[in-house]
Amino acid sequence: MSDYDTLMEFYNSGNYSRKDFIPKANVSVAINVSVSVDLLALNDFNEVSGSIDLMIGLNLRWTDEIVQCNGYDLATVFNATATGTPDALKSLLVPYGKIWSPNMVLLNAMDSATTIGGSIYKLRFDLTEALVTWNPKVHVYSSCTPDVTYYPFDRQTCTFTFLSWGNTASELLFKTDRSTLNLGSYSDNGEWKVSNSKMSVPTVNSQSQIEISITIDRRPLxxxxxxxxxxxxxxxxxxxxxxxxxxxxxxxxxxxxxxxxxxxxxxxxxxxxxxxxxxxxxxxxxxxxxxxxxxxxxxxxxxxxxxxxxxxxxxxPSFIVSYIRFMKCQTCKRNTNKDKINSVKVEPSDIREDPSKTKGSVKSDRSEFENEGVAIxxxxxxxxxxxxxxxxxxxxxxxxxxxxxxxxxxx
Structure with a gap:
């Protein structure tokens, strides 16, 4: 009998399926699900509708104790611990829905709170440690309140919340050793630049959650x-x-x-x-x-x-006339009257004979301009x-x- 058939037998023994029950030998202890998140692409941020569209990858790992639940030892059930067994034979792919997996839901989705996963995303079951790895890709279309105060040099921060629908923290706990998203596979966006990211696994309302926060800066050029x-x-x-x-x-x-x-x-x-x-x-x-x-x-x-x-x-009006004459007088004093003074030719002999002659002529020119009556x-x-x-x-x-x-x- 193949290892896959053996695993399916444990999940479907007694003519009923155990895939909807958490595979824990001790049901009083919550199952720990390790999680990390990859940011794959930022498709769009719409500040008018207040929505963000992106692709992420969820990396989930947990220990499936379905064999221990039936009182069997893992090594005796699966012949995968033999020396020299190739690594490829130490694990197998299991179709989605055949064994237990968290019922993951995006809480603040804008379209609908559909379950994450599908037939395309298979689970890998490690036969030596009963360690299950699941890496579904998620299309996130979520609400995000925009802050356009400094548009087009604005910065937006969006938060998404994932949880296992129907499971309390006493049944399932998310664990993580990362505080940021993995950007190794991220495809750059022409309008937005990812400047910061955060990830945490808080317990809210007796449910363990995955909170993801990304900060994006607009490219303003x-x-x-x-x-x-x-x-x-x-x-x-x-x-x-x-x-x-x-x-x-x-x-x-x-x-x-x-x-x-x-x-x-x-x-x-x-x-x-x-x-x-x-x-x-x-x-x-x-x-x-x-x-x-x-x-x-x-x-x-x-x-x-x-x-x-x-x-x-x-x-x-007289106040307008006075103002215009004042401004014209100031302009003429800086320009016209200066040119008049500079244009006066004074011979040295005239200065020796009558120094007041030149001074008087210049003064009379100024007086003539200042006293000139111009119609405004x-x-x-x-x-x-x-x-x-x-x-x-x-x-x-x-x-x-x-x-x-x-x-x-x-x-």
Whole structure:
């Protein structure tokens, strides 16, 4: 009789199967199942649906005492301890479901809590030590709450829980001598990088469990080029509207186009984000703020156009006139008046004859400019407002960019 037939006889003696019962000689002691986990592939992480898809390998080992349960000695039942017996004959493959194996279930599966295993994953029974080894591959499709605060430089941590369904800790205990997953057979992912992994075998609610935790970091280059770069370009273009000549008639159209571009970018980002209010990504806050800046920009452009096209009969307020004259005076003092002073040719003989002559002529030129009455129009006021608004928007957008983007890049 073959060793396989002998083993099956012990499992099916008395016309009933013992495969659903834990093969322990002493039922008051829990069976110890050694476990290790191989991470094989990370297929996908979907932050919108909050799910992760990966492949892992479970390596389970336990001692099957079905022979001792019947009062027989292992060496007398199987003729596998003879000297010189080849290693290949010291163990045999047993189809799944023919002998006992843990009823493994992924507790936080998103599709269904189906039992792990199948006919493709056979068990190896060691005839010399009654040691059973089982290495099923598991397709994990599990829930994972995303944290997109620093998107696209985010880091996600996902936890999975396996247990033997229906067995308490007094019947079955998982044991492990590893605290991390084995990445020796891992196939790299183009979007995510595995930065850390943990494994533990706690007892929760009187059940021994296998808890697996992996931490993945997004590779941000693709998203930085396709999301952050267009936003930064639009931020620069948004303020350039005040350099566009008013006579071109394109100011309002240009500013509205910038505003709509921010709306399109925001919709693109929202499609990549989970529909949750906690947390909200910094990049969403930043895009909304830039969109508000663009809307304010459009409103101010309309007001500035109204100012530029006011009738000449409307009087410019005195405080605007004073400010514009002050700014023009400062500019002229730095440029025009300096050129006038430098252009004055003074002969050495003139200085010797009358030193006050040159000084007086320069002073009179300055006084003539400072006391010159220049009519200030609404067009002058609009041009000066362009300078103020450009500098204001440039400073405001720069400050907001630093406040929102710096925490992301410093992560």
């Amino acid at each position: 693709y998203f930085a080029f396709n999301i952050i770069t267009p936003i930064m370009v639009l931020v620069i273009l948004n303020g350039m509207v005040f350099w566009l000549p008013v006579e071109s008639g394109e100011r309002i159209g240009f500013s509205v186009t910038c505003f709509l571009s921010f709306v399109v970018l925001l919709n693109m980002i929202m499609d990549l984000m989970p529909k949750s209010s906690s947390p909200i990504a910094y990049i969403c806050f930043y895009t909304v703020c830039m969109m508000v800046f663009s809307g304010l920009n459009t409103a101010l452009v309309i007001l500035q156009m109204r100012m530029f096209h006011k009738p000449e009969t409307d009087e410019v 129009t609404w067009q002058d006021a609009a041009a000066e407002l362009d300078k103020i608004l450009f500098l204001t928007f440039l400073a405001g957008q720069t400050i907001f960019s630093i406040l929102f983007l710096l925490p992301i890049f410093l992560l």
